[in-house]
Amino acid sequence: MLKNVSTGKTYRAIRHDITREKQRQNADEVHHPDEKISQIKNVLSEICGWGDLSILELFAGQGNLTKIYSEYGEVLANEYKKSIFEKLVENTKDLMLVKCNRVDSFIDFHKLISLKQKFDVIDLDPYGFPNRFFPDIFLLIDKGVLFVTMPKPYVNILNGITAAHLISYYGEQNPNEQTIIERIALWGLCHWRKVELIDSIDCKSVWRFAFAVESVKATDYTNVRNR
Ligand SMILES: C[S@@+](CC[C@H](N)C(=O)[O-])C[C@H]1O[C@@H](n2cnc3c(N)ncnc32)[C@H](O)[C@@H]1O
Secondary structure (H helix, E strand, O other): OOOOOOOOEHHHHHHHHHHHHHHHHHHHHOOOHHHHHHHHHHHHHHHHOOOOOOEEEOOOOHHHHHHHHHEEEEEEEOOHHHHHHOOOHHHOOOOEEEEEEEOOHHHHHHHHHHHHOOOOOOEEOOOOOOHHHHHHHHHHHEEEEEEEEEOOHHHHOOOOOHHHHHHHHOOOOOOHHHHHHHHHHHHHOHHHHHHHEEEEEOOOOOEEEEEEEEOOHHHHHHHHOOO
8 A cells, every 4th residue: 555655644535534634625626616616407397497496505605505495495504613604694685495404414303293393305415324314314304306425435534433324325445436335225215215216427426416305105115905
């Protein structure tokens, strides 16, 4: 394994540190806004070209995607980090359909579930793995689209914690794209949602998936009659 002589770090570890630093600086280079925006426009214009969508953005950052979503309907835009939240508020202040919320989305989405909220579009765009949202995120969507940013396990530095996390969610420490997509579709069925991949784009170290989600009747889906 190639190592830097002065730091003793591997090339991958150095690259990982650089990415983390760019994330800390909130650089667009690690957000891929252009690719995400073009996917959102393609998917939403095809699947649901309505102007009155209800949209939940769980990791809004400074609002790159929030501005686009506001063209499709009401947006609840969550951001936890104070300095970034302030920029989000500033960047969206003229958008009447945007409500910004400074919350920890990993916790707050449980509150939305208990309030029986429903959305047409949900966007999961964390820096790390979004796995902790599954399967219950599906309770927030009866029919619509779920966008998910998923880090590629094989380009991440697999320390023991990440490996244990991935094994607990996917049964293996290095799941490939197909395994992850199939597992997300299975998690949909935990809450009787039919989940189908409609688009996947490759953004260097992450995939960006778009899933069509639709609630189904257990009896119809399984062709079993309740007696
Ligand atoms: C990948 S960035 C989002 C980028 C944004 N969607 C865009 O395209 O410009 C992830 C964001 O989530 C925020 N964040 C991190 N942990 C959070 C949490 N627990 N709840 C809500 N936001 C969080 C970070 O501060 C960061 O701004």
